[in-house]
Amino acid sequence: MFKLREESYGGSEEEAAFMLSDQIIPSLERLSEIESDNRVMGGFIEGQRSGAFIFSVKDYEELDKTLASLPIMNVYDVDVAPLQTISSALDRDRNIVGEVKKAAGL
Structure with missing residues (x-):
């Protein structure tokens, strides 16, 4: 389960734009690549700042x-x-x- 940290919500429009362009969008692009390889499924919960994903990996190190x-x-x-x-x-x-x-001897 992914959950946005409360202190990460950002207060200004500039902070929100930076978070979207520098962190959220590149992460979604990477998750989309992994999804196309059938190595992850799931998504973000609509209207919330959290998501659930199932990763198909061989071990914890790969995850x-x-x-x-x-x-x-x-x-x-x-x-x-x-x-x-x-x-x-x-x-x-x-x-x-x-x-x-x-x-029980049954």
């Missing part, structure tokens, strides 16, 4: 490099949470049920 390449990292905080695939969660839960049944 860190990708995020570091975005100029908005200077003004946004990011919460990262790894996702487990649905099939992996299903396998995990089926294994748990099997272990519980075995322990």
Whole structure:
């Protein structure tokens, strides 16, 4: 989850224009490139200063490099949470049920 830091909102029109031209637009262009490579999906929440994205990366290091390449990292905080695939969660839960049944003698 991306969320604009409160102190980054800027007060003047000049600050807002700078943030848009120097940080937001270049970051959106970079995210668009990554999206065209099918390595990210998501977007910004309409009417808010936050967004949600799912990155397809091999490890945390690749995610860190990708995020570091975005100029908005200077003004946004990011919460990262790894996702487990649905099939992996299903396998995990089926294994748990099997272990519980075995322990119960069923």
